[in-house]
Amino acid sequence: MAQLKVRIQRGDGMAEYGVAARENQTVLDVVTEIQREQQPDLAYRFACRVGMCGSCAMEVNGVARWTCRTHVRKVAEDGTLTLRPLANLPVIRDLATDMTPFFDKWARARGQFQPKDAPNGAVPAEFAVVPPSSPKRQEADAGIECIGCGVCYASCDVVSWNPDYLGPAAMNRAWTLVNDVRDGGRRERLDAVAGDAGCHSCHSTQGCTERCPKNLDPSSAIAGLKRSIFWGVLAR
Amino acid sequence: MRDRRHPAYWGFVLHRVSGIGLALFLPLHFWALGHAIQGEAALEGFLRFTDNWAFKAGEWGLVTLLALHLAGGLRVLALEFLGWRARQKDLVALSAGFALGAGLMFLLHAG
Numbered sequence: 001m002a003q004l005k006v007r008i009q010r011g012d013g014m015a016e017y018g019v020a021a022r023e024n025q026t027v028l029d030v031v032t033e034i035q036r037e038q039q040p041d042l043a044y045r046f047a048c049r050v051g052m053c054g055s056c057a058m059e060v061n062g063v064a065r066w067t068c069r070t071h072v073r074k075v076a077e078d079g080t081l082t083l084r085p086l087a088n089l090p091v092i093r094d095l096a097t098d099m100t101p102f103f104d105k106w107a108r109a110r111g112q113f114q115p116k117d118a119p120n121g122a123v124p125a126e127f128a129v130v131p132p133s134s135p136k137r138q139e140a141d142a143g144i145e146c147i148g149c150g151v152c153y154a155s156c157d158v159v160s161w162n163p164d165y166l167g168p169a170a171m172n173r174a175w176t177l178v179n180d181v182r183d184g185g186r187r188e189r190l191d192a193v194a195g196d197a198g199c200h201s202c203h204s205t206q207g208c209t210e211r212c213p214k215n216l217d218p219s220s221a222i223a224g225l226k227r228s229i230f231w232g233v234l235a236r
Numbered sequence: 237m238r239d240r241r242h243p244a245y246w247g248f249v250l251h252r253v254s255g256i257g258l259a260l261f262l263p264l265h266f267w268a269l270g271h272a273i274q275g276e277a278a279l280e281g282f283l284r285f286t287d288n289w290a291f292k293a294g295e296w297g298l299v300t301l302l303a304l305h306l307a308g309g310l311r312v313l314a315l316e317f318l319g320w321r322a323r324q325k326d327l328v329a330l331s332a333g334f335a336l337g338a339g340l341m342f343l344l345h346a347g
Contacts, residue, residue: 062239087238157240204312206244206324219244223316230317 054149116184168218251308303338
Protein backbone atom coordinates (compact mmCIF):
# COMPACT_ATOMS: atom_id res chain seq x y z
CA MET A 1 0.00 0.00 0.00
CA ALA A 2 1.26 3.48 -0.86
CA GLN A 3 2.62 5.50 2.03
CA LEU A 4 1.72 9.02 3.03
CA LYS A 5 4.46 11.14 4.56
CA VAL A 6 3.15 13.27 7.43
CA ARG A 7 5.23 16.02 9.01
CA ILE A 8 3.83 17.36 12.28
CA GLN A 9 5.06 20.34 14.27
CA ARG A 10 5.97 19.22 17.78
CA GLY A 11 7.48 21.91 19.98
CA ASP A 12 10.23 23.67 18.02
CA GLY A 13 10.81 20.87 15.55
CA MET A 14 9.00 18.77 13.00
CA ALA A 15 8.36 15.06 13.55
CA GLU A 16 7.88 12.75 10.59
CA TYR A 17 5.53 9.78 10.32
CA GLY A 18 4.49 7.30 7.66
CA VAL A 19 0.84 6.32 7.30
CA ALA A 20 -0.88 4.06 4.78
CA ALA A 21 -2.46 6.15 2.00
CA ARG A 22 -6.10 5.06 1.67
CA GLU A 23 -8.73 5.77 -0.92
CA ASN A 24 -10.85 7.76 1.50
CA GLN A 25 -9.27 9.45 4.49
CA THR A 26 -9.51 12.87 6.03
CA VAL A 27 -6.58 14.73 7.56
CA LEU A 28 -8.20 14.18 10.97
CA ASP A 29 -8.26 10.41 10.28
CA VAL A 30 -4.52 10.55 9.61
CA VAL A 31 -3.74 12.49 12.80
CA THR A 32 -5.89 10.09 14.83
CA GLU A 33 -4.16 7.07 13.27
CA ILE A 34 -0.74 8.51 14.14
CA GLN A 35 -1.81 9.17 17.71
CA ARG A 36 -3.33 5.71 18.18
CA GLU A 37 -0.63 3.66 16.42
CA GLN A 38 2.61 5.60 16.63
CA GLN A 39 2.66 8.62 18.93
CA PRO A 40 0.30 8.25 21.89
CA ASP A 41 1.34 11.58 23.42
CA LEU A 42 0.53 13.62 20.30
CA ALA A 43 -1.78 16.49 21.33
CA TYR A 44 -4.57 17.67 19.02
CA ARG A 45 -8.20 18.64 19.39
CA PHE A 46 -11.42 17.41 17.84
CA ALA A 47 -15.00 16.72 18.88
CA CYS A 48 -17.79 16.25 16.33
CA ARG A 49 -15.78 14.96 13.30
CA VAL A 50 -18.50 16.20 10.92
CA GLY A 51 -17.82 19.91 10.50
CA MET A 52 -20.14 21.27 13.15
CA CYS A 53 -17.91 22.19 16.08
CA GLY A 54 -14.84 23.65 14.37
CA SER A 55 -12.43 22.40 17.04
CA CYS A 56 -10.18 20.34 14.71
CA ALA A 57 -8.88 23.34 12.74
CA MET A 58 -5.15 23.17 11.93
CA GLU A 59 -2.77 24.41 9.28
CA VAL A 60 -2.52 21.81 6.51
CA ASN A 61 0.23 22.47 3.95
CA GLY A 62 0.17 26.17 4.81
CA VAL A 63 -3.62 26.61 4.77
CA ALA A 64 -5.83 26.74 7.87
CA ARG A 65 -8.62 24.16 7.52
CA TRP A 66 -11.07 21.96 9.35
CA THR A 67 -9.16 18.69 9.25
CA CYS A 68 -12.36 16.60 9.57
CA ARG A 69 -13.72 18.05 6.31
CA THR A 70 -10.44 17.92 4.38
CA HIS A 71 -9.73 14.88 2.22
CA VAL A 72 -6.07 13.96 2.12
CA ARG A 73 -6.06 13.33 -1.63
CA LYS A 74 -7.23 16.92 -2.25
CA VAL A 75 -4.47 18.60 -0.27
CA ALA A 76 -1.43 16.26 -0.17
CA GLU A 77 1.50 17.58 -2.19
CA ASP A 78 3.79 14.84 -3.55
CA GLY A 79 2.30 12.42 -1.04
CA THR A 80 3.20 14.70 1.87
CA LEU A 81 1.12 16.46 4.51
CA THR A 82 2.66 19.16 6.70
CA LEU A 83 0.58 19.91 9.79
CA ARG A 84 1.01 22.83 12.14
CA PRO A 85 -1.19 24.34 14.84
CA LEU A 86 -3.36 27.32 13.85
CA ALA A 87 -1.21 30.41 13.32
CA ASN A 88 -1.61 33.63 15.36
CA LEU A 89 -2.52 31.73 18.56
CA PRO A 90 -0.37 30.52 21.47
CA VAL A 91 0.38 26.80 21.22
CA ILE A 92 -0.53 24.66 24.22
CA ARG A 93 1.14 21.59 22.79
CA ASP A 94 1.74 20.09 19.34
CA LEU A 95 -1.39 20.84 17.29
CA ALA A 96 -3.56 22.22 20.10
CA THR A 97 -3.75 26.01 20.40
CA ASP A 98 -5.00 28.21 23.20
CA MET A 99 -8.11 29.95 21.82
CA THR A 100 -8.36 32.39 24.77
CA PRO A 101 -7.05 35.50 22.92
CA PHE A 102 -9.44 34.74 20.05
CA PHE A 103 -12.53 34.67 22.29
CA ASP A 104 -11.33 37.56 24.47
CA LYS A 105 -11.45 39.67 21.33
CA TRP A 106 -15.09 38.74 20.73
CA ALA A 107 -15.80 40.27 24.14
CA ARG A 108 -13.63 43.33 23.34
CA ALA A 109 -15.59 43.84 20.11
CA ARG A 110 -18.77 43.80 22.22
CA GLY A 111 -19.97 40.53 20.78
CA GLN A 112 -22.72 40.16 23.41
CA PHE A 113 -26.32 40.82 22.42
CA GLN A 114 -27.64 43.81 24.37
CA PRO A 115 -31.47 43.76 24.27
CA LYS A 116 -32.86 47.21 23.54
CA ASP A 117 -36.15 46.56 25.31
CA ALA A 118 -34.67 44.89 28.37
CA PRO A 119 -31.36 46.48 29.33
CA ASN A 120 -31.41 44.76 32.72
CA GLY A 121 -31.68 41.32 31.15
CA ALA A 122 -35.42 40.86 31.67
CA VAL A 123 -37.30 38.80 29.08
CA PRO A 124 -39.36 41.13 26.85
CA ALA A 125 -43.11 40.56 27.08
CA GLU A 126 -43.51 40.41 23.30
CA PHE A 127 -41.51 38.66 20.60
CA ALA A 128 -39.66 41.05 18.32
CA VAL A 129 -40.87 40.80 14.75
CA VAL A 130 -37.99 40.97 12.29
CA PRO A 131 -39.06 40.38 8.67
CA PRO A 132 -36.62 37.90 7.06
CA SER A 133 -36.58 39.94 3.86
CA SER A 134 -35.55 43.21 5.55
CA PRO A 135 -32.05 44.38 4.47
CA LYS A 136 -30.73 44.47 8.04
CA ARG A 137 -31.90 40.94 8.77
CA GLN A 138 -30.25 39.77 5.55
CA GLU A 139 -26.97 41.46 6.49
CA ALA A 140 -27.11 39.75 9.88
CA ASP A 141 -28.00 36.41 8.25
CA ALA A 142 -24.93 36.61 6.04
CA GLY A 143 -22.61 36.35 9.03
CA ILE A 144 -24.65 34.62 11.72
CA GLU A 145 -23.53 31.05 10.98
CA CYS A 146 -20.01 31.56 12.36
CA ILE A 147 -19.07 28.75 14.76
CA GLY A 148 -15.86 30.34 16.04
CA CYS A 149 -13.36 27.80 14.68
CA GLY A 150 -10.58 30.40 14.34
CA VAL A 151 -9.65 29.55 10.72
CA CYS A 152 -10.16 33.18 9.61
CA TYR A 153 -8.15 34.46 12.58
CA ALA A 154 -5.25 32.14 11.72
CA SER A 155 -5.42 33.22 8.06
CA CYS A 156 -5.45 36.95 8.83
CA ASP A 157 -2.30 38.85 7.88
CA VAL A 158 -3.20 41.85 10.02
CA VAL A 159 -3.39 39.71 13.19
CA SER A 160 0.11 38.41 12.43
CA TRP A 161 1.34 42.02 12.10
CA ASN A 162 -0.55 43.42 15.09
CA PRO A 163 -1.39 40.90 17.84
CA ASP A 164 -3.91 43.35 19.33
CA TYR A 165 -5.99 43.42 16.13
CA LEU A 166 -9.51 42.17 16.86
CA GLY A 167 -9.57 39.86 13.86
CA PRO A 168 -12.23 38.82 11.36
CA ALA A 169 -14.46 36.61 13.53
CA ALA A 170 -14.93 39.12 16.36
CA MET A 171 -15.77 41.90 13.91
CA ASN A 172 -18.05 39.63 11.88
CA ARG A 173 -19.93 39.04 15.14
CA ALA A 174 -20.03 42.77 15.87
CA TRP A 175 -21.44 43.43 12.38
CA THR A 176 -24.27 40.90 12.84
CA LEU A 177 -25.22 42.71 16.07
CA VAL A 178 -24.98 46.15 14.46
CA ASN A 179 -27.61 44.84 12.05
CA ASP A 180 -29.76 43.31 14.78
CA VAL A 181 -32.73 45.67 15.16
CA ARG A 182 -33.43 44.31 18.67
CA ASP A 183 -29.96 45.31 19.89
CA GLY A 184 -29.36 48.53 21.81
CA GLY A 185 -25.56 48.62 21.97
CA ARG A 186 -24.79 49.95 18.49
CA ARG A 187 -22.95 53.13 19.50
CA GLU A 188 -20.68 51.41 22.09
CA ARG A 189 -20.03 48.53 19.71
CA LEU A 190 -18.99 50.79 16.85
CA ASP A 191 -16.73 52.69 19.28
CA ALA A 192 -15.20 49.38 20.41
CA VAL A 193 -14.28 48.31 16.87
CA ALA A 194 -13.14 51.75 15.67
CA GLY A 195 -9.76 51.85 17.42
CA ASP A 196 -6.28 51.23 16.08
CA ALA A 197 -6.70 47.48 16.58
CA GLY A 198 -10.15 47.52 14.98
CA CYS A 199 -11.76 47.57 11.56
CA HIS A 200 -9.75 50.47 10.12
CA SER A 201 -6.58 48.38 10.33
CA CYS A 202 -8.01 45.83 7.89
CA HIS A 203 -6.16 45.86 4.55
CA SER A 204 -8.82 43.79 2.77
CA THR A 205 -6.34 41.05 1.88
CA GLN A 206 -9.37 38.81 2.39
CA GLY A 207 -7.55 35.76 3.71
CA CYS A 208 -10.54 35.35 6.08
CA THR A 209 -13.13 35.28 3.31
CA GLU A 210 -10.93 33.04 1.19
CA ARG A 211 -10.51 30.43 3.94
CA CYS A 212 -13.77 30.49 5.91
CA PRO A 213 -15.00 26.86 5.87
CA LYS A 214 -18.58 28.11 6.10
CA ASN A 215 -18.12 30.46 3.13
CA LEU A 216 -18.87 33.51 5.24
CA ASP A 217 -17.43 36.87 4.22
CA PRO A 218 -15.87 38.55 7.31
CA SER A 219 -14.00 40.94 5.01
CA SER A 220 -17.32 42.35 3.86
CA ALA A 221 -18.53 42.57 7.48
CA ILE A 222 -15.43 44.62 8.36
CA ALA A 223 -16.06 46.87 5.35
CA GLY A 224 -19.62 47.30 6.68
CA LEU A 225 -18.28 48.42 10.06
CA LYS A 226 -15.91 50.89 8.39
CA ARG A 227 -18.82 52.29 6.39
CA SER A 228 -21.11 52.60 9.41
CA ILE A 229 -18.43 54.38 11.41
CA PHE A 230 -17.61 56.71 8.50
CA TRP A 231 -21.23 57.82 7.97
CA GLY A 232 -21.81 57.79 11.75
CA VAL A 233 -18.98 60.30 12.27
CA LEU A 234 -20.46 62.57 9.61
CA ALA A 235 -23.86 62.36 11.30
CA ARG A 236 -22.56 63.15 14.79
CA MET B 237 5.29 28.90 4.93
CA ARG B 238 1.74 30.21 5.00
CA ASP B 239 -0.14 29.97 1.73
CA ARG B 240 -1.29 33.37 0.47
CA ARG B 241 -2.09 32.50 -3.12
CA HIS B 242 -5.32 34.42 -3.61
CA PRO B 243 -6.02 37.41 -5.88
CA ALA B 244 -7.08 39.85 -3.15
CA TYR B 245 -3.70 39.33 -1.45
CA TRP B 246 -1.84 40.00 -4.70
CA GLY B 247 -4.03 43.08 -5.12
CA PHE B 248 -2.95 44.29 -1.69
CA VAL B 249 0.76 43.61 -2.38
CA LEU B 250 0.65 45.40 -5.76
CA HIS B 251 -1.08 48.40 -4.17
CA ARG B 252 1.45 48.55 -1.34
CA VAL B 253 4.54 48.05 -3.54
CA SER B 254 3.36 50.61 -6.11
CA GLY B 255 2.67 53.07 -3.27
CA ILE B 256 6.16 52.64 -1.82
CA GLY B 257 7.68 52.92 -5.31
CA LEU B 258 5.85 56.20 -5.93
CA ALA B 259 6.82 57.55 -2.50
CA LEU B 260 10.47 56.80 -3.29
CA PHE B 261 10.17 58.55 -6.64
CA LEU B 262 8.57 61.72 -5.26
CA PRO B 263 11.83 63.29 -3.89
CA LEU B 264 13.49 62.67 -7.27
CA HIS B 265 10.55 64.34 -8.96
CA PHE B 266 10.87 67.46 -6.80
CA TRP B 267 14.64 67.46 -7.23
CA ALA B 268 14.20 67.44 -11.01
CA LEU B 269 11.64 70.24 -10.88
CA GLY B 270 13.97 72.11 -8.50
CA HIS B 271 16.33 72.68 -11.43
CA ALA B 272 13.93 75.37 -12.59
CA ILE B 273 14.92 77.52 -9.61
CA GLN B 274 18.40 77.79 -11.10
CA GLY B 275 16.94 79.08 -14.34
CA GLU B 276 15.42 77.78 -17.52
CA ALA B 277 18.71 76.52 -18.93
CA ALA B 278 19.38 74.24 -15.96
CA LEU B 279 15.99 72.55 -16.26
CA GLU B 280 16.28 72.36 -20.04
CA GLY B 281 19.71 70.78 -19.74
CA PHE B 282 18.46 68.19 -17.26
CA LEU B 283 15.47 67.34 -19.45
CA ARG B 284 17.77 66.86 -22.46
CA PHE B 285 19.98 64.60 -20.33
CA THR B 286 16.98 62.41 -19.53
CA ASP B 287 15.82 62.23 -23.14
CA ASN B 288 17.02 58.69 -23.85
CA TRP B 289 15.66 55.14 -23.83
CA ALA B 290 16.77 54.31 -20.27
CA PHE B 291 14.81 57.19 -18.76
CA LYS B 292 11.87 56.47 -21.06
CA ALA B 293 11.82 52.89 -19.75
CA GLY B 294 11.89 54.23 -16.19
CA GLU B 295 9.09 56.61 -17.04
CA TRP B 296 7.06 53.71 -18.39
CA GLY B 297 7.55 51.92 -15.06
CA LEU B 298 6.44 55.04 -13.26
CA VAL B 299 3.28 55.45 -15.34
CA THR B 300 2.44 51.78 -14.76
CA LEU B 301 3.00 52.12 -11.00
CA LEU B 302 0.82 55.22 -10.92
CA ALA B 303 -1.95 53.47 -12.85
CA LEU B 304 -1.65 50.42 -10.58
CA HIS B 305 -1.91 52.54 -7.46
CA LEU B 306 -4.85 54.52 -8.82
CA ALA B 307 -6.78 51.43 -9.90
CA GLY B 308 -5.92 49.58 -6.67
CA GLY B 309 -7.11 52.56 -4.61
CA LEU B 310 -10.39 52.76 -6.53
CA ARG B 311 -10.82 49.02 -5.97
CA VAL B 312 -10.42 49.40 -2.20
CA LEU B 313 -12.85 52.35 -2.15
CA ALA B 314 -15.37 50.34 -4.17
CA LEU B 315 -15.25 47.29 -1.96
CA GLU B 316 -15.37 49.30 1.25
CA PHE B 317 -17.95 51.92 0.33
CA LEU B 318 -20.11 50.10 -2.17
CA GLY B 319 -20.02 46.88 -0.15
CA TRP B 320 -19.37 44.64 -3.14
CA ARG B 321 -19.42 41.10 -1.82
CA ALA B 322 -18.65 38.91 -4.78
CA ARG B 323 -16.49 39.27 -7.89
CA GLN B 324 -13.39 40.32 -5.92
CA LYS B 325 -11.19 38.48 -8.43
CA ASP B 326 -12.76 40.46 -11.26
CA LEU B 327 -12.04 43.72 -9.42
CA VAL B 328 -8.37 42.77 -8.98
CA ALA B 329 -8.13 41.69 -12.63
CA LEU B 330 -9.81 44.93 -13.75
CA SER B 331 -7.34 47.06 -11.76
CA ALA B 332 -4.34 45.14 -13.08
CA GLY B 333 -5.73 45.34 -16.62
CA PHE B 334 -6.21 49.10 -16.34
CA ALA B 335 -2.61 49.53 -15.17
CA LEU B 336 -1.22 47.36 -17.96
CA GLY B 337 -3.34 49.24 -20.49
CA ALA B 338 -2.08 52.59 -19.20
CA GLY B 339 1.52 51.32 -19.45
CA LEU B 340 0.99 50.14 -23.03
CA MET B 341 -0.62 53.44 -24.04
CA PHE B 342 2.44 55.22 -22.71
CA LEU B 343 4.78 52.93 -24.64
CA LEU B 344 2.82 53.56 -27.85
CA HIS B 345 3.24 57.31 -27.43
CA ALA B 346 6.88 57.19 -26.26
CA GLY B 347 9.67 57.51 -28.72
